[in-house]
Amino acid sequence: MKNAIQPTQVEVIAQIRAAFPAEPLQFEGALTGGLDSGAYREHVEGKTWEELDRKYVLSRSDVLSFLDTRHLVAVLPVYLRSLVEDGTQTPVPDTLLLVLDRKNRARFAELVETLDPAQRAAVVAVLEMFATTESGQLADAARAAVERWTAHLSHQENQ
Amino acid sequence: MSSAKRIVAGLLALGAATVALGASTALADKLSDFKEADRYDEGCRTIPVTYSSERDGCDREGPNVHPWCDGDKGPVTCVSEEETRKAKRGVEDAKKNIDELKDKKTKAESNKSNAKTDDEKKKYSDEIAQLEKDIYEGGKKLDQAAKDLDGRKKLVDDAIYMLDKCIGYRRAVMNSFAAALDKVRNESEPQELKDVARSLRGKYEKAKSGHEEQITAKTNAWNNCKSWRP
Secondary structure (H helix, E strand, C coil): CCCCCCCCHHHHHHHHHHHCCCCCCCCCCCCCCCCCCCHHHHHHCCCCHHHCCHHHHHHCHHHHHCCCHHHHHHHHHHHHHHHHHCCCCCCHHHHHHHHCCCCCHHHHHHHHHHCCHHHHHHHHHHHHHHHHHCCHHHHHHHHHHHHHHHHHHHHHHHC | CCHHHHHHHHHHHHHHHHHHHHHHHHHHHHHHHHHHHHCCCCCHHHCCCCCHHHHHHHHHHHHHHHHHHCCCCCCCCCCCHHHHHHHHHHHHHHHHHHHHHHHHHHHHHHHHHHCCCHHHHHHHHHHHHHHHHHHHHHHHHHHHHHHHHHHHHHHHHHHHHHHHHHHHHHHHHHHHHHHHHHHHHCCCCCHHHHHHHHHHHHHHHHHHHHHHHHHHHHHHHHHHHHHCCC
16 A cells, blocks of 8 residues: 555545434444443434434443444444544544454454445545554554455455 | 151151242242343343342442543543653753753853953843843743643543553453353253343353453553553
């Protein structure tokens, strides 16, 4: 990717918006860790991902470790957008980069399979942007995730 | 059989029946307890009260997780190493600026003492006066930079403290689920209890895995803070 032109922040946000339509979230029964008396579920229920209170939702990135894949994908765009806009200013990357690069192959594959091609491309674009603009351990984690996603997707294409 | 023997035999039979009834009641209570726990999808209530130490541990430590992990009580991220570098650079640059101004002032004072004319003396006096003002302003900038560096140190120390607490509470909750998982794996009789136990086992595995991932996330953040401390 030497000398490749990097998309701008605005372009990557537009890519996220195009890939993840703003539809009302249905979170009844979603697993969120079970220690908040259902506060996260109640907060997101019926809202679109664009309508969520960013401050609250970003402070609760821990839910990404508990949600099943369907619910994870439903709120993923909020957290992807934060990776682009906020970088390391919030705790989101600490969790999201682990979730997007789970060592458990089955769970990783399940997430990739649940996303459509446009959503997968958006995830890779976000990870690439984060890896380029940030530094240190989190940027290294993003680079490792990009490599894994790229390898997984090219392997799929070749099959 | 003598009447005494009949009485003894009767008492023994009654005792056995009482024990059997007690065991049956205990089993029914346990099954009911497990079924109650299985009504919940997640959280401490999925641990039956039969597992009292695991349930108590989860109930006691669980409410501390979000206040300490979500940033309500203080910072839970140190943002980036650049923030530390920037704060240190601010102090270094301010000190360097003052040193340069002081050198210029020394030079101007030397020039002034070697000056031949009143005009020259006035020129260097004015220069010295300006440099003294600049040094004073530079001192204020240094104070501000030092405050910024202290602020950075405080944020990093606060975040290390918060993350430490967060990880501790999260680990305590995870351990409750891990211990409950170990116990529930051994529940094999009767079949009805085994079925409920299997359902609970799936819930504990998910809970343990989720808490583990969160512990990793916060431990990574803690390690970053430690290495970025000014």
